[in-house]
Amino acid sequence: MAIKFPIYMDNNATTPVDPRVLEAMLPYFSEKYGNAASRSHSYGWTAEAAVESARETLTKFVGGSSPKEIVFTSGATEADNLAIKGVAEYLGSKGNHIITSAIEHKAVLDTCKRLQRQGFEVTYLPVGKSGLVDPDDVRKAITDKTILVSIMLVNNEVGTWQPVDEIGAITHEKGVLFHTDAVQGLGKVPFDVESSHVDLVSMSAHKMYGPKGVGALWVRRAKPRIRLVAQMDGGGHEHGMRSGTLNVPGIVGFGKAAELSAKELPEESSRLLRLREKLRTGIQGSLEETFVNGSIERRMPGNLNVSFAFVEGEAMMMAIKDVAVSSGSACTSASLEPSYVLKAMGVGDELAHSSIRFGLGRFTTEEEVDYVARLVVEKVKGLRELSPLYEMFKEGVDLKSLQWSAEH
Numbered sequence: 001m002a003i004k005f006p007i008y009m010d011n012n013a014t015t016p017v018d019p020r021v022l023e024a025m026l027p028y029f030s031e032k033y034g035n036a037a038s039r040s041h042s043y044g045w046t047a048e049a050a051v052e053s054a055r056e057t058l059t060k061f062v063g064g065s066s067p068k069e070i071v072f073t074s075g076a077t078e079a080d081n082l083a084i085k086g087v088a089e090y091l092g093s094k095g096n097h098i099i100t101s102a103i104e105h106k107a108v109l110d111t112c113k114r115l116q117r118q119g120f121e122v123t124y125l126p127v128g129k130s131g132l133v134d135p136d137d138v139r140k141a142i143t144d145k146t147i148l149v150s151i152m153l154v155n156n157e158v159g160t161w162q163p164v165d166e167i168g169a170i171t172h173e174k175g176v177l178f179h180t181d182a183v184q185g186l187g188k189v190p191f192d193v194e195s196s197h198v199d200l201v202s203m204s205a206h207k208m209y210g211p212k213g214v215g216a217l218w219v220r221r222a223k224p225r226i227r228l229v230a231q232m233d234g235g236g237h238e239h240g241m242r243s244g245t246l247n248v249p250g251i252v253g254f255g256k257a258a259e260l261s262a263k264e265l266p267e268e269s270s271r272l273l274r275l276r277e278k279l280r281t282g283i284q285g286s287l288e289e290t291f292v293n294g295s296i297e298r299r300m301p302g303n304l305n306v307s308f309a310f311v312e313g314e315a316m317m318m319a320i321k322d323v324a325v326s327s328g329s330a331c332t333s334a335s336l337e338p339s340y341v342l343k344a345m346g347v348g349d350e351l352a353h354s355s356i357r358f359g360l361g362r363f364t365t366e367e368e369v370d371y372v373a374r375l376v377v378e379k380v381k382g383l384r385e386l387s388p389l390y391e392m393f394k395e396g397v398d399l400k401s402l403q404w405s406a407e408h
């Protein structure tokens with residue numbers, strides 16, 4: 001099969017809609033267009049039945065016990081906001097301390113920052129080189145004022161798979177609520193709310209081959225029953241937790257995406273692991289001074305995040321523009337900032353700027369992986385030939401002894 005360019009290897013940013021998902025969604029745009037909240041006619045009932053079916057699928061998908069635990073949202077950004085602000089408002093009189101990690105998604109970090117301005121105290125747990133939270137740090141950080149721990153299932157940049165089972169056991173023992181942003185892990189690594197003792201789970205359809213603009217928050221309703229304070233006022237949909245007319249086609253697609261992901265997880269994850277390792281060994285086997293960021297063992301199968309020493313990030317991105325990937329530099333308004341995730345893991349600015357995130361997915365082929373591995377090796381070798389620092393390194397100059405980083 002001919003390769004289509006640019007080759008899409010950014011599946012941690014978003015995934016294409018699976019054709020089977022699209023097919024399931026289509027009737028809900030044109031023929032079955034009812035409002036799921038309309039109780040007086042069959043258009044409404046048809047839409048409601050489709051939504052309820054998706055709700056059941058998603059409940060099973062995360063190992064929940066009642067479809068009432070699913071609160072549909074516009075995506076995981078909203079689910080993260082609702083989980084954290086909703087708990088803060090619900091339990092604010094009991095305590096004002098929240099624990100999270102330094103490498104959470106901005107939807108969690110910026111929500112926590114807003115709460116800090118409102119008087120909450122937030123502990124941002126560090127992660128080491130491995131990109132993993134130490135459950136013992138969670139235990140030590142919990143005080144009698146702690147109301148919530150929020151730790152993601154899988155990190156979106158480095159793919160590290162957090163020890164949520166151990167963290168959940170601790171929060172459970174201490175009687176503190178546990179939220180996990182599970183967006184990157186769902187359908188990629190085994191997960192269920194019981195073995196992880198999770199109370200709130202954020203999900204997003206478009207990271208698992210569903211459509212953009214739809215997500216959900218799973219909210220535990222028994223032991224303990226959580227009464228989140230809604231952040232959106234209106235018609236009182238979703239058991240009063242999130243008002244707004246439901247995105248019926250999106251929800252149908254989300255349900256279908258979950259059904260497929262659950263069914264295909266074992267086979268898909270071993271295929272992706274094999275391809276990811278092929279890419280990694282293809283690159284590392286031919287290029288020295290190339291570093292994988294974050295634990296390779298505790299990592300989702302499709303993610304590879306690599307830093308290339310002696311290569312400039314921008315030049316690298318230009319050189320491999322036939323491949324759609326993300327870099328470890330975030331363009332802020334004025335400057336090129338290194339990724340806060342890599343920074344928190346202790347990766348220096350130079351190596352953070354030269355890092356590339358490869359996100360393999362359901363539709364990534366072996367030919368594409370072979371092509372990308374070859375391309376990366378060739379381009380990095382070419383760029384390094386132009387690098388005076390690389391030349392010095394090859395000549396055995398101890399670069400650490402040179403005060404060169406300050407001038408950069």
Ligand SMILES: *Cc1c(COP(=O)(O)O)cnc(C)c1O
Nearest residue numbers: 075076077105156181183204215
């Ligand atoms: C993509 C992503 C989000 C945001 O999800 P949206 O549905 O796009 O709002 C939140 N958390 C993580 C870890 C993500 O990867």
